[in-house]
Each structure stands twice: as structure tokens, then as C-alpha cells.
Amino acid sequence: MNIDYVARNYPLDDQIRTYTSDKLQKIAKFLEDPVEIRVTLEHEKHRYIADLHVAHRFGVIKANEENDDMYDAINLAVDKTEKQARRSRKKFRDKRRKADRNNGSQWPVEVLERASIGAGGSPRIVKKSVLSIKPMSIDEAALQLEDSKNDFVVFRDAASDQVSVLYKRRDQNYGLISPE
Known part of the structure; x- marks a missing residue:
């Protein structure tokens, strides 16, 4: 799993990197390697924006969340991405099972x-x-x-x-x- 960080108007320190990395480990278990993740963290006036872009074998997953707290924005974006990753994995497995069942289609x-x-x-x-x-x-x-x-x-x-x-x-x- 390769994680790239981009920060706009926000100081990117090791604490936020490790927090985000730990949260993204939940997503990695649903997707097979190699997984490329781009994390964009922004601060605008009174809101924080966490944008996740996950490129994996099954496709691309995007999530964008805003909140008053950066950690909450990251949590919401990771939860949304995890839900999409589960759906993507299930869809791929269903297609594979259907193809195996209908191998003489x-x-x-x-x-x-x-x-x-x-x-x-x-x-x-x-x-x-x-x-x-x-x-x-x-x-x-x-x-x-x-x-x-x-x-x-x-x-x-x-x-x-x-x-x-x-x-x-x-x-x-x-x-x-x-x-x-």
C-alpha cells in the first residue's frame, strides 16, 4: 500500500500521517495489493476537508468529506471509502462466482x-x-x-x-x- 499525502493550508505532521495510515489499514484488507492512495488534507476558514483517492485492482474509489475537525473529516472519508471498497470487492467476487458458475456461457x-x-x-x-x-x-x-x-x-x-x-x-x- 502506497500512501501519498498532499496538504493545502494545513501543517502535515507525523501524528496526522500515522493516524491516517492506521485508519487506511482497514481499507487495505478489502482490496488486494498494489493499492495507491492519495490523501489530500485542506483547511479553509472554519472547515477541514479530507479527500481520499484510492486506485486499486477493481477500479478507483473517491471520497470527500468536510467537518469542523480534521480527525472527524478523516474518519468520515475513511468510513465512506471502506463502504465503497466492500461494495467493490463484493461486486468483483459476485462477478467471478457467476463466471465460474456460467463457465460455459x-x-x-x-x-x-x-x-x-x-x-x-x-x-x-x-x-x-x-x-x-x-x-x-x-x-x-x-x-x-x-x-x-x-x-x-x-x-x-x-x-x-x-x-x-x-x-x-x-x-x-x-x-x-x-x-x-
């Missing part, structure tokens, strides 16, 4: 076009497509099917978390194929 789907039957008397595959399977509701799939030129949509049902196919029927209604 692109399955080869064979699309058969109308073609003349081969010499053996059986239809042959004339086109093969790879479709990405996105989680969505049945209503969203119907909207996507209306906008699409295809006659079907392959999607992961958000309610049941199963792969389903929504297709256009000849009577202009929709059909849904889903596993048991």
Missing part, C-alpha cells in the same frame, strides 16, 4: 437452414453459430426477439437460472422451450 448452437436433403436422405448442417447466453427475463427475451431478425432467442432465465429458448411460431405467437 457460450455454447455452440447449430442453426439449420432450409437446405436440400443430402444424398443420404438426411438433412445436413449448413451453418453453425456461436451465441452468447445472457441472463434476462422472459419479457426481455420477447423484446429482443421482436427487435431481432432471428426466429429465436437463447437466454438464461433470470428467475430459474436455466437456459431457455424463446421462438416465433407460425401463428405469430411465441413459444418457450425450457428444461425440466
Whole structure:
């Protein structure tokens, strides 16, 4: 963890550095190294401003707090940053778990076009497509099917978390194929 300090109209002494560094250790446990932190401390008339800028593997976290006391401003900014770091870490973990669970999110789907039957008397595959399977509701799939030129949509049902196919029927209604 690398901490850079910037002070504007405020004397930056070792006491405030160690206090801020100790508080920022709480954030480091949520984020993996390397973490770059810029702490800006300002004094304007009757208020103190603590501005934190944390660059880490998952993105950037910014927090800006004002108070009548510099230590309170630092505490508020660190608390806000810690909350954002937790949220960022949870979001990253959820994405990773979802990716692990859906590691086959692109399955080869064979699309058969109308073609003349081969010499053996059986239809042959004339086109093969790879479709990405996105989680969505049945209503969203119907909207996507209306906008699409295809006659079907392959999607992961958000309610049941199963792969389903929504297709256009000849009577202009929709059909849904889903596993048991």
C-alpha cells in the first residue's frame, strides 16, 4: 500500500500521517495489493476537508468529506471509502462466482437452414453459430426477439437460472422451450 499525502493550508505532521495510515489499514484488507492512495488534507476558514483517492485492482474509489475537525473529516472519508471498497470487492467476487458458475456461457448452437436433403436422405448442417447466453427475463427475451431478425432467442432465465429458448411460431405467437 502506497500512501501519498498532499496538504493545502494545513501543517502535515507525523501524528496526522500515522493516524491516517492506521485508519487506511482497514481499507487495505478489502482490496488486494498494489493499492495507491492519495490523501489530500485542506483547511479553509472554519472547515477541514479530507479527500481520499484510492486506485486499486477493481477500479478507483473517491471520497470527500468536510467537518469542523480534521480527525472527524478523516474518519468520515475513511468510513465512506471502506463502504465503497466492500461494495467493490463484493461486486468483483459476485462477478467471478457467476463466471465460474456460467463457465460455459457460450455454447455452440447449430442453426439449420432450409437446405436440400443430402444424398443420404438426411438433412445436413449448413451453418453453425456461436451465441452468447445472457441472463434476462422472459419479457426481455420477447423484446429482443421482436427487435431481432432471428426466429429465436437463447437466454438464461433470470428467475430459474436455466437456459431457455424463446421462438416465433407460425401463428405469430411465441413459444418457450425450457428444461425440466
